[in-house]
Amino acid sequence: MKNLKILSITLIIFLFANTSIFSQSVTGLQVVENVYNRPVGEDMTADLTMTLINSSGKERVRTIKQFSRDFGEIEKKIMFFVKPADVKNTSFMTWGYDEEGKDDDQWIYLPALKKTKRISSDSKSDYFMGSDFTYDDLGDRHPTQDTHTILREEELNGEACYVVESIPKDEDYMYSKTITWIIKDKWIGLKKDFYDEDEDLLKTLTVEKYEDIKGFLIISHTEMKNVQKNHKTIMELKNIEINTGISKSKFTERIMTRGI
16 A cells, blocks of 8 residues: 555656646747847858759859848848859848848849849749749748747757747748758757648758857858759858957948949
């Protein structure tokens, strides 16, 4: 009888402990917010190599100089194409707002036309400079724009991850859903599957490398594979510098036309 009583008390303690654990577990929204808010420094400068690989394995390589700075409520990014000659002096700028419901502002400068074009909301689904990244992919999507659900927890490439499904609240959004493998505690999206309007897998983004630079975890090598077109874009950051004090004047339409 005594052993039965001890067993009952143990069972109650076990159930209470597990209830406590489940009640304190993170939600899908909290996981994505942790990714969105992961600190990466006040500003960053880097050399970006963009490699486009078609279905035949033919490569096109583009060299870019990239700058970004966090202004608190606004994060600004600008990139200048350096090589090859056919894209040299092309520039692209994004202003991302930390405000629910406010879309990014984006501009592209085309030197052949000597004109800066603002990217309209209808054009956000267009692909950027022949890559597998849309203009929307290059912006910062606010966590509240989607409904997030943790599907499971599993290991990927030796990292413990939350697997989170994100369904857009806007039915007209270009993707029907995304599924992201997010590293626990580091809050890096290690892999992300994008599904088209028919809910078929369209493309997959994988993080091949991230680095600790001045205490900040910086993603330095990604690959986006369009599985429907068998086309791939590799993005590699090198010579990364954090917190160098980039001037506020670096992120203007006038600077876009002047170059680096």
